[in-house]
Amino acid sequence: MSNSLLHSAPWEKFIEMDKSFTFFQNALKDAFAGSFAAAFDKVQDWTSMQSLIVVSAIDEHYDVLMSHEELKNVMNLEELHQQVLQKCAN
Amino acid sequence: MAFIRANNVKIRGISAAIPRNEESNEDLTDMSKESIDLLIKTTGIQSRRIAPSSLTAADMCQSAAEKLLLELQWDPSEIDVLIFVTQTPDQPIPGSSMQLQDRLGLSKSCMAMDLNQGCAGYVYGLSTIMSLMSSSQLKKGLLLVGDTITHLLDPLDQSTVPIFSDAGTATALEFDPNATEAIFNLQTDGSGADAIQQLRGEPMKMNGHQVFHFGLKEVVPNIRQTLEETGFELDSIDHFIFHQANKLLNESIRKKLNIPSEKVPYTLNIYGNTSCATIPLTIVQSLNNELSNTSKTCLLSGFGVGLSWGSGVVNLSDCVLPNLIEL
Numbered sequence: 103m104s105n106s107l108l109h110s111a112p113w114e115k116f117i118e119m120d121k122s123f124t125f126f127q128n129a130l131k132d133a134f135a136g137s138f139a140a141a142f143d144k145v146q147d148w149t150s151m152q153s154l155i156v157v158s159a160i161d162e163h164y165d166v167l168m169s170h171e172e173l174k175n176v177m178n179l180e181e182l183h184q185q186v187l188q189k190c191a192n
Numbered sequence: 193m194a195f196i197r198a199n200n201v202k203i204r205g206i207s208a209a210i211p212r213n214e215e216s217n218e219d220l221t222d223m224s225k226e227s228i229d230l231l232i233k234t235t236g237i238q239s240r241r242i243a244p245s246s247l248t249a250a251d252m253c254q255s256a257a258e259k260l261l262l263e264l265q266w267d268p269s270e271i272d273v274l275i276f277v278t279q280t281p282d283q284p285i286p287g288s289s290m291q292l293q294d295r296l297g298l299s300k301s302c303m304a305m306d307l308n309q310g311c312a313g314y315v316y317g318l319s320t321i322m323s324l325m326s327s328s329q330l331k332k333g334l335l336l337v338g339d340t341i342t343h344l345l346d347p348l349d350q351s352t353v354p355i356f357s358d359a360g361t362a363t364a365l366e367f368d369p370n371a372t373e374a375i376f377n378l379q380t381d382g383s384g385a386d387a388i389q390q391l392r393g394e395p396m397k398m399n400g401h402q403v404f405h406f407g408l409k410e411v412v413p414n415i416r417q418t419l420e421e422t423g424f425e426l427d428s429i430d431h432f433i434f435h436q437a438n439k440l441l442n443e444s445i446r447k448k449l450n451i452p453s454e455k456v457p458y459t460l461n462i463y464g465n466t467s468c469a470t471i472p473l474t475i476v477q478s479l480n481n482e483l484s485n486t487s488k489t490c491l492l493s494g495f496g497v498g499l500s501w502g503s504g505v506v507n508l509s510d511c512v513l514p515n516l517i518e519l
Contacts, residue, residue: 135233149230150351150401151227151231154234154400157401157404157405158440158443161444161448162448167405167409169401
């Protein structure tokens with residue numbers, strides 16, 4: 103992420119961001135570096151450590167913080183992606 | 193904003209002591225190989241140093257202080273102020289700083305006090321002792337910072353045992369009219385006190401998600417504010433010494449601030465999270481070849497139990513860093 107992006111206003115970041123589900127999926131897959139294939143799509147099966155990795159990846163790529171409670175209430179990756187975009191827009 | 197400026201005080205040396213007893217996260221029982229691999233990859237912690245019950249934080253700090261005084265050729269009677277930062281004193285009453293004054297052979301005219309602080313303890317302690325010395329022109333001071341957090345853990349708790357480790361450190365400070373100003377930015381949020389907590393008669397517990405969320409939310413703005421207040425550009429800081437919490441959190445902070453990885457040393461892979469001692473321990477372990485004859489501007493950032501967090505910009509030049517002591 104460039105310095106200019108870090109210091110830009112939130113709506114500017116949102117406009118510049120890749121909002122596609124594919125980008126989201128790949129960002130999370132990269133964070134796990136291939137060590138998380140089996141239960142990747144089942145959010146509620148994630149272990150505590152796996153959840154932390156996801157929280158960190160979302161923060162890094164979207165500058166959005168997801169709480170543990172928010173993650174627990176999400177059923178699948180698509181739903182999580184939608185929540186992240188919604189938080190970005192706010 | 194609790195910005196603290198301390199003039200005319202120089203850090204002359206830092207030393208650290210760790211227990212000889214080493215435990216590897218590879219050897220954790222009750223966890224699958226897959227879980228252990230993910231744990232090591234995520235936390236970055238491969239091994240930890242565990243103090244036997246007979247070895248206290250005060251013992252390790254005393255050894256670190258004795259070695260530092262010897263290398264600096266300081267007479268213990270010259271010390272005007274001693275601050276001991278710990279959450280694991282030898283006993284509740286009296287504070288261990290008073291006993292350390294005696295054990296180190298410091299004079300009766302030396303003031304001594306304990307400061308109960310955790311992961312932000314080094315930054316809090318350093319700002320406190322530097323402010324005291326600066327405002328009252330105290331000549332020489334000792335900041336002792338250490339914990340035996342592993343003595344507080346439930347041995348079956350998989351959220352704390354693989355993380356925490358023990359260490360004690362000593363930092364020597366001297367009044368010097370030519371010293372570069374140090375600036376600190378300290379913050380607190382007691383509403384998150386239950387994130388890391390030890391209630392009477394119970395082991396210490398940690399809500400990893402709460403701590404992680406707090407770290408991601410608060411540390412980066414705190415560091416940015418500190419840089420703005422000091423007028424330093426990110427590029428002009430030689431080293432960023434972060435509290436060694438866990439690699440995932442520390443790397444997130446580093447990436448958000450766009451700091452090159454070579455400026456952020458790590459020791460948590462070999463020493464784990466030693467609570468308040470991580471910052472001085474990391475300086476001793478990682479910068480001992482760099483600080484003998486050069487001047488380095490370092491940003492220190494501590495964050496955790498409390499919730500409490502803070503950062504400071506300090507100059508480290510001609511700083512004595514004796515080899516790590518194993519006890």
